[in-house]
Amino acid sequence: MAPKRRRMTIILVALGLLSAATVLALTALEDGVVFFISPTDLAAQTPKPGQRLRLGGLVEEGSIQRGDDAQITFEVTDLETAVPVTYTGILPDLFREGQGVVVEGAMGADGRFAADSVLAKHDENYMPAEVAEALKKSGRWQEGAETPATTGSTE
Numbered sequence: 001m002a003p004k005r006r007r008m009t010i011i012l013v014a015l016g017l018l019s020a021a022t023v024l025a026l027t028a029l030e031d032g033v034v035f036f037i038s039p040t041d042l043a044a045q046t047p048k049p050g051q052r053l054r055l056g057g058l059v060e061e062g063s064i065q066r067g068d069d070a071q072i073t074f075e076v077t078d079l080e081t082a083v084p085v086t087y088t089g090i091l092p093d094l095f096r097e098g099q100g101v102v103v104e105g106a107m108g109a110d111g112r113f114a115a116d117s118v119l120a121k122h123d124e125n126y127m128p129a130e131v132a133e134a135l136k137k138s139g140r141w142q143e144g145a146e147t148p149a150t151t152g153s154t155e
Contacts, residue, residue: 036102038137039081047107055083055113056102064097076101076113085113092120 001009036054037047047053060075060082067073070089075082085103095101095118103115 038078039076039083040078042083042107042113043081049109050106052104052106053113054102054104055085055115056100057083059095059097059099059101061097073112076103083113084111085115087115087118089116089118091118094120096120 036056039055039057042053042055055076057076057078060077063073063075063082065073071086072088072091073084073086075084077083085105086108087103087105099120102119103113104117104119105113105115108114
C-alpha cells in the first residue's frame, strides 16, 4: 500500500471513530437532560411518558397532605395553573406553603407529577431563577417583593 493511500485510510478511520464517539456521547447526554417547566407550560403541552422534568413554582396554600410512609401530596402553582405532585421521602426544612419549590420527576399516568426530589428555596431572598421567570411571564410577580403576589389579581 502506498504511503499516501495508507495515510488517507488512517485519517478516514480516525474520522469515523470520532464521529461514532460523538454520536454515542450525545445520545448518553440526552438521557440526562432535564427540562424546567412551569405549571402553565405543563398544562399547555403533554410531555412524553417518563420524560424527566423540573417543575417549578410555589407550593399552593392549603394543598399539603401527608400520608403513610413519608408520602406527601401537594400542588405546585405559578398562580395561574396548579399541578398535583406526589413525593415520598423527607422534605427540605424550608419546604412550606407559599414558598418557592422545584420538583424533579415525571408525569404519571394518573395526571399527577411523581417527584423523586424536592428543592426548596434556601434563604428569604432567593427563588430559583426559572420559577421567578415563569411567575413574571404569568404577570403575577411583584418586583422587589420577597415572594410573588398571592392574589389572583394581575393589576
